[in-house]
Amino acid sequence: EVQLQASGGGLVQAGGSLRLSCAASGYTFSRYIMGWLRQAPGKEREFVAAISWSGSSTYYADSVKGRFTISRDNAKNTLYLQMNSLKPEDTALYFCKASSPGRPTYWGQETQVTVSS
Numbered sequence: 608e609v610q611l612q613a614s615g616g617g618l619v620q621a622g623g624s625l626r627l628s629c630a631a632s633g634y635t636f637s638r639y640i641m642g643w644l645r646q647a648p649g650k651e652r653e654f655v656a657a658i659s660w661s662g663s664s665t666y667y668a669d670s671v672k673g674r675f676t677i678s679r680d681n682a683k684n685t686l687y688l689q690m691n692s693l694k695p696e697d698t699a700l701y702f703c704k705a706s707s708p709g710r711p712t713y714w715g716q717e718t719q720v721t722v723s724s
Contacts, residue, residue, distance in 0.1 A: 609633035611703050611715025618721045623693050629686040629703030629715050636684040637661075639707045643677060643688045645699035645720075655701070656688060671697075693722045 615627040627643070642657035656677040657666045665677050676689040686703055703715035 609711075609713050611705060611713055613701065613703050613715045613718040616701060616718030616720045618723065619693055621693060621695055621722055621724050623722070624689070624691045625693065625720060627688040627690065627701055627703075627718060627720075629688075631684045631686065631703075631705065631713075631715075634705070634713065636679075636705075637681040639705040639710070639713075641677075641679055641686045642704045642706070643686075643701060644704060645697075645701045646717075647696075647699040650699075652702070658686070690720070693720075695722045695724045698722050 610632045612630045615625060617625060619625055637660060640657060640659060643655040644652050645655050646652040654668050655671055656675055658677045658679050662679050674692045678687045698721050700717040701720055702717050705713040
């Protein structure tokens with residue numbers, strides 16, 4: 608059974624930091640591109656960041672570039688999102704996602720991030 612368990616969310620003041628984790632199991636983690644997406648209340652789900660199989664390439668939404676860092680540990684089957692200089696507009700449900708051409712796409716459980724002003 609494939610599982611993507613996100614954790615690390617919480618309530619933080621503006622300017623603070625959080626580190627999200629996504630622990631994966633049930634599939635070959637190192638063969639999948641991993642990403643984070645988020646959905647704020649009343650808004651569409653949006654891309655936040657993605658990382659290649661090896662971790663050598665990373666991609667960010669303009670809104671988080673320079674503040675968030677995506678990383679992965681293939682030995683631990685875990686994806687991370689370090690979020691610094693958080694803003695109230697970063698408040699959302701955060702999801703991890705695993706994708707690979709020709710293979711099923713997997714979505715993880717959400718974790719809530721709330722940034723107070």
